[in-house]
Amino acid sequence: MALFVLYEHAAGYALFSVKEFEEVSMLLPQVEKAVTDLSRFNSIVKLVSFSPFKTAVAALENINAISEGIVPDDLSVFLDSALPKTSKSNKFTLGISEPKLGAALAEQLNIQCSHIGAVPEIIRGVRAHFANLVKGFTPKSAGVAQLGLGHSYSRCKVKFNVHRSDNMIIQSIALLDQLDKDINTFSMRIREWYSYHFPELVKIVNDNYLFAKVASFVKDRKSLNDESLEALEEIVMDSEKAQAIIDASKISMGMDISVIDLMNIKMFAERVVKLSEYRKQLAEYLHSKMNSVAPNLQTLIGDQVGARLISKAGSLTNLAKYPASTVQILGAEKALFRALKTRSNTPKYGLLFNSTFIGRANTKNKGRISRFLANKCSIASRIDCFTENPSKIFGDVLKQQVEDRLKFYESGETPRKNIDVMKEAVELAASSAKKSKKKNKKRKREEENGDSTLNGTVKNDDEEQNGLSSGEPPKKKKKKKNKSKDAEAE
DSSP: OEEEEEEEOSSEEEEEEESSHHHHHHOHHHHHHHHTOHHHHHTTEEEEEEEEOSSHHHHHHHHHHHHTTOOOHHHHHHHHHHSOOOOSSOOEEEEOSOHHHHHHHHHHTOOOEEOSTTHHHHHHHHHHHHHHHSTTOOHHHHHHHHHHHHHHHHHHHHHTOTTHHHHHHHHHHHHHHHHHHHHHHHHHHHHHHHTTTOTTHHHHOOOHHHHHHHHHHHSSGGGOOGGGHHHHHHHHSOHHHHHHHHHHHHSOOOOOOOHHHHHHHHHHHHHHHHHHHHHHHHHHHHHHHHHHHOHHHHHHHOHHHHHHHHHHHSSHHHHHHSOHHHHHTTTOHHHHHHHHHHTOOOOSOSGGGGSHHHHHSOTTTHHHHHHHHHHHHHHHHHHHHHOSSOOSHHHHHHHHHHHHHHHHHHHOOOOOOHHHHHHHHHHHHHHHHHHHHHHHHHHHHHHHHHHHHHHHHHHHHHHHHHHHHHTOOOHHHHHHHHHHHHHHHO
8 A cells, every 4th residue: 555645834735655655664663763864765755746835825824724624725636636546456545744634635535544653754754854855945945935934824823813802801810910919018018118107097097008098198297287187088088087197197106207218108109009090990991801701701700700710711712611510620720639649628619719609608508509600600601602692691690590599508498490590591682682683773774874864965965056056946946836836726
C-alpha cells in the first residue's frame, strides 16, 4: 500500500510520496535518524505536486478552514488532481497532521487518512527540509510566507474572538479585586499616618472612604471651627458626627505636624478618594457588561460572584460546558485535591460561598443549598451562552426556585416542580420575544413612514418653488379651486 503525505505550508499545499512505506513503518527508529539528514531523507520522500496560494487572503481562508476541520475547495481540487485514482489494485493512504481534517477528507472525498505511526516523523522531516524539497524555494522566502500568514491568522483570531465580551468581564473583575486590596491597604496607611495628628477621628469616622475625605478636608485640626460644620455635614452626611469631629479637634491629644507633612497627607487622601470613586464606576461598568453578556447568571447570584465564576472558568462558554458538580467547587481546587490526598471530607462550595443564599442557610443545609445553587447556575450560564435573545426571565425564575428551596429547608413548605416552573418560563420568554419583535417592526414602520413623509414634503416644496419660479401656480391649488367652484355651482 502506497503512502502519500499532505503538508500545508504558508505558501501552498504540497503532496509527497513515501517510498517503501511498509519497510519505513517497520523501521521507525531509522526514520527518526533520517529526518535530520537531507540526503537520507530525500531517498525516502519525493515531491509529487505543489499548489501555491494565489493571494494572502486565499492562504488565510484556507488555514482558517483547516483549523476548524473543514476541507477548503482549493485543497479538494488539489487532491483530486494530484492523487491517483483508487482501485482494488491501487490502494493508498494519505498521511495528515490534523485528525479533524483527516475525518473531513474521509467523509467528503472518500480517502483513507492516517496521522499515526511514521506519518508524524515524515511530516517533521518535510517541515524541516521544505525549502530544499520544493524547487524555487529558499529558507528566507519560506520564513517570510510563514511570518506573514502567522500575523494575519493571529490578527483574525483576536478580531473574531467569540469570548471578547467575556474578556472584558474577566479583566474588570480582576481589576475590581485588585482595587479592593489596594484601597484597603491605602486606607489603613492614611488612618495610621493622619492619626499622629488627629487620633480621635478614627473612632468617630469608621468608613475608609469617608475618613479619607474628612482628612483631605480638615488638614490641620486647629483650623476647624463652627463655620466648617456645614461642609463636614455634607461629607459625613450626619450632623452629630460632624459636631463630634469639631468637638474632638478642640481637645485632641495629637501631635503638631508641619505644613509640608499635611500637604503630603492631603495629596495621598485625595488619591485614595479618587480610587474609591473609580472603584464605584468600575462596579457600574461590570454591572452593565454582565447585564448584556450573562443576564440570567447576574440575576441569580449577582454581578461579582457571576463574574468570578466566568473568570475562573476562562469564558462563559467554558462555564456552560462545566457540570454542576464542577461549578459547585469552582475556586476550591486546592482544598479538593488536599482532601482527596488525605482522604478527608471534600469541600462543599468554592466561589459560591460568597452568594447570599449560602449565608442565609443553616449550617446543616449549606451543602444542600450550594449543590442546588450550582445546578441553577449551570442552567443559567447555558441559557446565557446559547440563547439568541438574552433576557432575565429565566434568571428570575431560577432565583425564585432557590428561594423556595430555602423555605423548604426552614419550614418544610414543598416547592413547585421544576418541569412546571420551566414551562412557564419558556412561555414567558416566547411571549416577550414576540412583543420585542412587534416593537421592532413598529419602529421600522414608523421610521419608514417618517422618511416617506419627509420625502413627500420635500418634493411638494420643490414643486412649489419650481412653479413660483416659472410664474405658474401649483397644480394642487388649481384642483382645489376647481373643486370649490363646482361645490358652489351645485
